Amino acid sequence: MGIHVIKMPDLGEGIAEVEVVAWHVQPGDTVREDQVLADVMTDKATVEIPSPVAGTITSLGGAIGQSLAVGAELIRLEVAGAGNISADKARKEPVQSGAATAAAEEVAEPQLEAVAAHASAAPAPAPAAAPAKPAPAKSAPARAASGALQRADGEKPLAPPAVRQRAWDLGVELQFVPGSGPAGRITHADLDAHVAGRRGGAANGAMDERYSEQHGEHATQIIGLRRKIAEKMQEAKRNIPHFTYVEEVDVTELEALRLQLNARYGQERGKLTLLPLLMRAVVLALRSYPMMSARYDDEANTLTTYDAAHIGIAAQTESGLMVPVVRHAESRDPWSSAAEIARLAEAARSGKATRDELTGSTITITSLGALGGIVTTPVINRPEVAIVGVNRIVDRPVIRDGAMVARKMMNLSSSFDHRVIDGMVAAQFVQSIRGYLEFPATLFVE
């Protein structure tokens, strides 16, 4: 029997750290060749790691959510034959990573038993145990009504050490538990009653499930895509002084045209939503405002503008927000854009989107569709400098030539990086988009 160590593979240029998002095996499992062992995630793409050999898992290289350096030990198997690491070496130094950067070292050498023991001692997102509520028929103990001492502000709850420890384990703050014991002492029974939520209805004299107190606490580890989203959002908001501009657009003509186009060409070319038309308007507006299709490297003080319009489309997926990119939107007519959006959205939702399909946008459009609301404050997809948000279309009374008429109105809420985009320019850019949308023929002429 030999030891075979699988290291974290290099998943692409410039990637130094990869996050483990799922283990499909546990120590002791027997695996065959090509069986998927783990899911790991880089910047945005999730990659499955298959086993190159058949064997028995002896240890995992990290907990879920942990980032491992490329080249760090990912998994260790016992295999028939020699394996790829000598037993002696394996015992002494689990990881012999070439990439010995400080950051890599930091995570590259977890002692293996250590990790296993730790994982078993501290199960990750275990919801704090809140025992099931009793049937309402059970009457609350009479104690509930008895004169439990009301604690004054800042007064410490009084409970024996055993009750304190149990409260910690249950995740209950004793400050909120009434004590029925002498001098307001909190007893085990008080804690049970509190956890069971029996006290909730005491004030009304009867149990009322609608108003019962809830005591569950559910810790969720923010890992994987959600962690990436959190980091990106935090970075964007921390680094970019956002400037948000909201303008209303009369889309009556645009909607009429869209319905016409769908009626006439829908069968053969596919139906158009508003989004591809808006993309075209953005592409046309970018001709006069090229600084909006840009990426700003604030550390190098370099603003790179792009002649191309690689438009990111914010899409909701089951695991969270993703931004697939319609590359070279300037070269697509609305139907081509629509098809590409549909393809990318599907890829993103099914988790098949490639890294290339998820990076490289130069401006982003975000739309919540029917949930678009009146106004949003979009967060810029850093390092871009502009994001255009679409709000809901509503029929609204508008004054036209002195008379009130019903028009289809839609707000555009757009945010800009105020470090490099001045307010005036931003406003002019949005007005330009509005111009194209309100006179939709121009979308096809220019």
Next chain:
Amino acid sequence: METINTTLLIIGGGPAGYVAGIRAGQLGIPTVLVEGAQPGGTCLNIGCIPSKALIHAADEYAKTMHYAAQTSPLGIKVDAPSIDLEKTVAWKDGIVKRLTGGVGALLKKQGVRVVRGWARVLDGKTVEVQPHEGSGQEPVRIRCEHLLLASGSHAVELPFMPFGGPVISSTEALSPSEVPRRMVVVGAGYIGLELGTAFRKLGSQVTVVEAAERILPAYDADLVKPVASSLERLGVEVRLATSVLGMEGERVKVRDASGVEAYLEADRVLVAVGRKPATTGWGLEHLMLDMNGRAVKVDEQCRTSMRNVWAIGDLTGEPMLAHRAMAQGEMVAEIIAGKRRWFHPAAIPAVCYTDPEIVVAGMSPGEAAAAGIDAISASFPFSANGRAMTIESTDGFVRVVARKDNHLILGWQAVGVGVAELAAGFTQSIELGAQLEDVARTIHAHPTLGEAVQEAALRALGHALHI
């Protein structure tokens, strides 16, 4: 250089560190403990244990001297007692060795790897250990997920009177080669008084110099009174409100409150003016942790300002007590194992092994008043306790402090021979949230000093039986 990887790395094998190690071992956390000297820290090696041993020996010797003076009412007479100090110190060292060896065995039993040598922190996850010179061992590097700092404390040195020559700290005082003829003790805190009293009983002329207005400034005046009269009876000279200015030859220069300077002859000068956290010389500065004065700042879970770096024991400041350190160590190990724990003791007891002993747990009457609590207190003197009479020590009392409205016990204080052992009951009653009635209605064994505990509670309720 060999690299050891572990989950938990503990720096320091004193009561804080070794308890954290044992508990971590029990919980299955891979743990490495680094200790430069003997395991057991200050407490076992140069603190609590050896000082209590020396105090016991001094007490026994003083008793024989008392009998030799033929003044004992017990009718016991002895002739010309003497003490072989070398043997005394060897006996004390034997106890220390047994205990430190025991700590090592406990750590080993729980699978904790002990690395001998002085640790040097490189960053929050890496420590280098330099072995002792001449040990022939290579330095090792240890990497960890959790770093637990438990470096302890040192005796504070007076800048104008550094340790060396006749000027000694408690460490040297606990391994005397001879009984000094004249000893000056600087500082009338519990360490100075415990050791000063012991040397007086061994035959030294002892002068205690204290800058404050009274001895044991941390304790209330009633508690301290029996200790003060005992010092007087033993012939310990106490100079209060007096500052030490420095050494001049073999004399200690002092100045009293009125500005009068004096010289005190001394063969040995024991400086016992407090302890300070051991924060230098081992790379702590590399972590740039938030500090709380001279101590490392920690929250109620003993977390420092750096993630997964923890600090416990004397390093985290007052109260510098071994039992507090142990409780912190146990807690941190449990938190690292994934349990939810907080350091929220209802009371941390403290004991002075003066003659007679002082023990406190929870609030004194003054502290309760300062906290704005409407409290009652009552004390019961040992002069009314039968057991106290039978051991010739009727000095002292037990005092209880409780809330007036619901009789919840807030604190206990006692002074008297042997009262240190009452600490367990005191602290337990506070932790359990006992009321005066709980203690008053508990049958206390007769004849014991503990009856004074029950009587104090009864007296607070207004119906003491034996007074």
